[in-house]
Amino acid sequence: METIVIKKETPIGWIYLNRPDRLNAINQQMIKELRQGIDEMVYDSDIKVIIITGNGKAFSAGADISRFKELNGYTAWQFAKSGRELMDYIENISKPTIAMVNGYALGGGLELAMACDIRIAAEEAQLGLPEINLGIYPGFGGTQRLVRLIGKGKALELMLTGDRISAKEAEKIGLVNKVVPLSNLEQETRNFALKLAEKPPISIALIKLLVNQGIDLPILAGLNMESLGWGVVFSTEDEKEGVSAFLEKRKAQFKGK
Numbered sequence: 001m002e003t004i005v006i007k008k009e010t011p012i013g014w015i016y017l018n019r020p021d022r023l024n025a026i027n028q029q030m031i032k033e034l035r036q037g038i039d040e041m042v043y044d045s046d047i048k049v050i051i052i053t054g055n056g057k058a059f060s061a062g063a064d065i066s067r068f069k070e071l072n073g074y075t076a077w078q079f080a081k082s083g084r085e086l087m088d089y090i091e092n093i094s095k096p097t098i099a100m101v102n103g104y105a106l107g108g109g110l111e112l113a114m115a116c117d118i119r120i121a122a123e124e125a126q127l128g129l130p131e132i133n134l135g136i137y138p139g140f141g142g143t144q145r146l147v148r149l150i151g152k153g154k155a156l157e158l159m160l161t162g163d164r165i166s167a168k169e170a171e172k173i174g175l176v177n178k179v180v181p182l183s184n185l186e187q188e189t190r191n192f193a194l195k196l197a198e199k200p201p202i203s204i205a206l207i208k209l210l211v212n213q214g215i216d217l218p219i220l221a222g223l224n225m226e227s228l229g230w231g232v233v234f235s236t237e238d239e240k241e242g243v244s245a246f247l248e249k250r251k252a253q254f255k256g257k
């Protein structure tokens with residue numbers, strides 16, 4: 001891999017965007033390698049949670065602008081589509097994902113963070129969708145995900161102005177889940193991941209599916225999916241273990257079965 005580094009720290013899989021001299025700008029190679037890196041974690045049953053972060057001072061400053069002059073209408077469409085499909089894939093994997101936002105998360109970088117389930121940011125981080133200043137607009141799913149995360153008014157404000165906001169402001173509007181000092185970022189993110197790693201994986205997978213698919217369905221369809229899913233969780237060993245552990249006043253040990 002040229003553009004990312006992966007590290008397994010069971011039960012956590014770490015993925016580092018690794019173009020620090022370009023502030024981890026996302027190019028076609030990174031899109032391809034991210035897909036491979038995520039797959040490596042998805043198909044490893046010892047990995048329960050995936051953390052994506054950036055090497056250097058940025059999470060990612062977005063799509064690689066230095067390549068934009070080479071693009072024409074068709075290739076720009078294909079590049080945007082391949083990035084957007086990667087974000088869709090990340091959002092819909094069954095394992096939980098955390099974006100550890102260590103610095104700038106701009107444009108496609110913020111779109112990647114938004115495709116993750118949880119965002120934990122350093123106090124120093126700055127977030128935004130500045131594409132408008134380049135005469136374009138977010139193209140890796142940002143126009144759709146931001147509005148679902150923070151609501152139409154603030155989403156439009158961020159996209160129309162292109163302004164960067166602080167991590168604290170991002171936390172206030174619900175764009176990040178938690179803000180911590182940079183010195184604690186790795187440990188706090190690891191602790192959060194370890195907490196998720198102890199939860200029953202089938203329940204996690206179903207919650208993700210219900211939330212991600214349900215949000216775009218008529219509510220009755222989503223509610224019916226929720227009820228049907230109960231048939232699945234109630235047939236798992238983890239449900240029996242969870243209920244027994246409660247009644248026996250001990251900590252549950254979930255197996256993902």
Ligand SMILES: CCCCC/C=C/C(=O)SCCNC(=O)CCNC(=O)[C@H](O)C(C)(C)COP(=O)(O)OP(=O)(O)OC[C@H]1O[C@@H](n2cnc3c(N)ncnc32)[C@H](O)[C@@H]1OP(=O)(O)O
Nearest residue numbers: 021022023025061062063064065066080107108130139140
């Ligand atoms: C075609 C499909 C597109 C799909 C949708 C996605 C679109 C996008 O994401 S568009 C990009 C949106 N992002 C931006 O507009 C941010 C651009 N970067 C900046 O504004 C600044 O770099 C900064 C505020 C993030 C940081 O400023 P500073 O601390 O002063 O650092 P430098 O500007 O000196 O950056 C260091 C180095 O990195 C290069 N670089 C930064 N961002 C990008 C980028 N997005 N693409 C390519 N290269 C980038 C920057 O040019 C510097 O390089 P050198 O000058 O060669 O050192």
